[in-house]
Amino acid sequence: MFAYIIRRVIATIPVVAIVALFIFSLLYFAPGDPAAIIAGDQATPADVERIRASLGLDRPFVVRFFEWSWQVVQGNLGVSIFTNLPVSKMIAQRIEPSLSLMLLTLTFAISVAVPLGVLAAWKHGTWIDRLVMMFAVFFFSVPVFVVGYLLAYTFALQLDWFPVQGYTPFSISDPWPWLRNLVLPAAALGGAFVALIARITRATMLEVLSQDYIRTARAKGVSQRPILFMHALKNAAVPIVTIIGIGFAGLIGGAVVTESVFAIPGVGRLVVDAILRRDYPIIQGVVLMLSFTYVLVNLCVDLLYTLFDPRIRY
Amino acid sequence: MSSTILDPAIAAELPDVLPARKQRGKVAMFAYRHPSIFAGGLLVSLVVASAVFAPLLGTVDPTALAPAKRLRVPSEIYWFGTDMLGRDIYSRVLYGTRVSLQVGVMVALFASVIGMFIGLTSGFIRVLDTVVMRVMDGLMSIPGILLAIALMALTRGSVGNVIIAITITEIPRVARLVRGVVLSLREQPYVEAAVAAGTRVPKIIWKHILPNTLAPITVQATFICASAMITEATLSFIGAGTPPTIPSWGNIMAEGRALWQVKPFIVLFPAMFLSITVLSINLLGDGLRDALDPRMAKKI
Numbered sequence: 093m094f095a096y097i098i099r100r101v102i103a104t105i106p107v108v109a110i111v112a113l114f115i116f117s118l119l120y121f122a123p124g125d126p127a128a129i130i131a132g133d134q135a136t137p138a139d140v141e142r143i144r145a146s147l148g149l150d151r152p153f154v155v156r157f158f159e160w161s162w163q164v165v166q167g168n169l170g171v172s173i174f175t176n177l178p179v180s181k182m183i184a185q186r187i188e189p190s191l192s193l194m195l196l197t198l199t200f201a202i203s204v205a206v207p208l209g210v211l212a213a214w215k216h217g218t219w220i221d222r223l224v225m226m227f228a229v230f231f232f233s234v235p236v237f238v239v240g241y242l243l244a245y246t247f248a249l250q251l252d253w254f255p256v257q258g259y260t261p262f263s264i265s266d267p268w269p270w271l272r273n274l275v276l277p278a279a280a281l282g283g284a285f286v287a288l289i290a291r292i293t294r295a296t297m298l299e300v301l302s303q304d305y306i307r308t309a310r311a312k313g314v315s316q317r318p319i320l321f322m323h324a325l326k327n328a329a330v331p332i333v334t335i336i337g338i339g340f341a342g343l344i345g346g347a348v349v350t351e352s353v354f355a356i357p358g359v360g361r362l363v364v365d366a367i368l369r370r371d372y373p374i375i376q377g378v379v380l381m382l383s384f385t386y387v388l389v390n391l392c393v394d395l396l397y398t399l400f401d402p403r404i405r406y
Numbered sequence: 407m408s409s410t411i412l413d414p415a416i417a418a419e420l421p422d423v424l425p426a427r428k429q430r431g432k433v434a435m436f437a438y439r440h441p442s443i444f445a446g447g448l449l450v451s452l453v454v455a456s457a458v459f460a461p462l463l464g465t466v467d468p469t470a471l472a473p474a475k476r477l478r479v480p481s482e483i484y485w486f487g488t489d490m491l492g493r494d495i496y497s498r499v500l501y502g503t504r505v506s507l508q509v510g511v512m513v514a515l516f517a518s519v520i521g522m523f524i525g526l527t528s529g530f531i532r533v534l535d536t537v538v539m540r541v542m543d544g545l546m547s548i549p550g551i552l553l554a555i556a557l558m559a560l561t562r563g564s565v566g567n568v569i570i571a572i573t574i575t576e577i578p579r580v581a582r583l584v585r586g587v588v589l590s591l592r593e594q595p596y597v598e599a600a601v602a603a604g605t606r607v608p609k610i611i612w613k614h615i616l617p618n619t620l621a622p623i624t625v626q627a628t629f630i631c632a633s634a635m636i637t638e639a640t641l642s643f644i645g646a647g648t649p650p651t652i653p654s655w656g657n658i659m660a661e662g663r664a665l666w667q668v669k670p671f672i673v674l675f676p677a678m679f680l681s682i683t684v685l686s687i688n689l690l691g692d693g694l695r696d697a698l699d700p701r702m703a704k705k706i
Contacts, residue, residue, distance in 0.1 A: 118557075
């Protein structure tokens with residue numbers, strides 16, 4: 093068990109290194125010369141050259157990559173071109189709305205999708221099954237911002253049940269405004285995720301339900317519900333958890349867009365605004381942070397395997 | 407190379423090929439046995455047709471400005487209304503079909519060919535395998551949209567750059583798939599027999615490996631086409647995609663964004679077209695998967 097965890101963590105290192113290399117290359121090859129920007133309009137070529145040397149921008153790619161990595165490890169993601177603030181500080185200011193949105197969506201998606209998938213597998217071949225699958229194909233095909241607009245138009249503009257846009261910070265004494273603001277974004281963002289998880293849950297459940305031990309359980313008179321949720325779902329857990337981990341990438345990407353639709357001041361809005369201003373350090377910092385989050389989530393998923401399936405020992 | 411891959415656009419024509427035999431029973435039979443391919447193919451054919459024949463379908467110049475006629479609601483003259491610059495949304499949406507289809511088909515094609523090459527290399531040249539697959543893992547660890555955003559931030563917005571950016575995010579999926587197929591095929595007795603008989607590697611790849619990767623790649627290419635269209639629309643929507651001068655579905659929606667609460671139809675029509683197109687391509691992909699690869703169909 094312990095050896096497995098150590099091995100998995102070590103296996104993550106090359107992936108993290110390659111991600112870092114990709115994202116470093118992004119800023120390295122980005123158009124525009126930071127030295128010239130800092131020097132300003134009045135600077136002579138000699139001034140620019142001096143600033144470039146003082147910033148270390150004249151050194152080779154590899155040297156700069158390792159220096160940059162060392163800064164990242166210390167939590168320094170550079171300085172925004174536009175606001176001159178440290179990128180890590182700007183991300184930290186925007187992290188709460190994004191984190192709230194993603195956690196709420198994750199909770200909502202899993203608690204809806206897994207029962208739906210189990211239901212579809214249980215009622216395999218009936219209209220309930222077909223309805224769930226049609227729903228899944230639908231949400232796979234409609235982009236998250238379209239779902240967002242449809243929900244906002246129906247439930248916020250027409251019915252006035254929820255606020256159209258905006259965000260209220262979380263507070264323990266009164267979490268209701270926070271939740272009210274996030275219901276529609278989470279539902280929009282969760283649609284595709286629900287579809288993904290429900291599909292895998294159904295497929296895996298169907299496979300498990302055809303196993304001999306399920307037949308044995310039926311034969312000795314175990315009733316439907318314990319069979320579905322105790323015997324079958326537990327054995328179907330590994331593929332479901334895997335797809336939740338993989339689907340997290342879509343969740344992160346979708347969050348960036350959802351935040352734009354619902355005017356949530358999160359990390360996604362930060363990066364979208366940065367694109368319009370070509371603020372490369374911010375784009376780089378956000379992409380790096382979100383990619384590391386994704387790697388970390390999948391590492392956790394791998395470690396969860398041992399919990400669900402004690403046979404797994406690599 | 408590209409002719410060996412079933413192009414989604416060609417696959418879309420499948421149901422249309424059948425009536426040429428003048429046997430109505432066969433069409434009905436096909437529709438009955440493969441409802442997803444039939445329905446998806448039919449819808450995709452319609453979308454392709456509306457893109458090809460856009461100039462003949464009652465459209466006007468999609469970029470023609472008419473400030474006096476801006477923000478008209480849908481009517482008999484302006485079927486889908488006009489946007490804030492007075493451009494006819496119906497024409498823009500129909501011409502936008504061309505951009506979306508172009509992006510979807512090109513990305514599917516390039517990602518399949520390049521991914522197949524990488525997958526074959528990685529599956530056959532074991533020395534490279536670890537390095538290549540770690541690089542693929544790294545690429546896959548950057549959420550697709552973010553990688554595309556980052557790549558687009560580097561370059562000018564153009565349809566070509568959008569295609570390149572999305573292709574790069576989709577390549578690892580194909581490479582992994584092909585590598586998996588290669589590794590399992592290499593264990594097959596008939597491949598081992600061919601190796602024992604002294605068949606050269608290029609011939610083994612051509613005769614035994616490639617034909618077996620075509621079915622899963624075709625299915626994957628359909629899904630890549632669908633997801634590339636969504637990615638393109640998303641990129642344009644947040645302002646990192648095709649340049650605003652080109653009428654693409656994402657751009658029309660981006661322009662309607664500021665006004666969606668008062669003029670929801672600007673966003674609604676391109677959104678509808680995008681969703682229906684992607685839905686029909688996904689249907690086609692599901693159908694092809696069931697028909698071509700029963701093993702895969704059972705798994706997903």
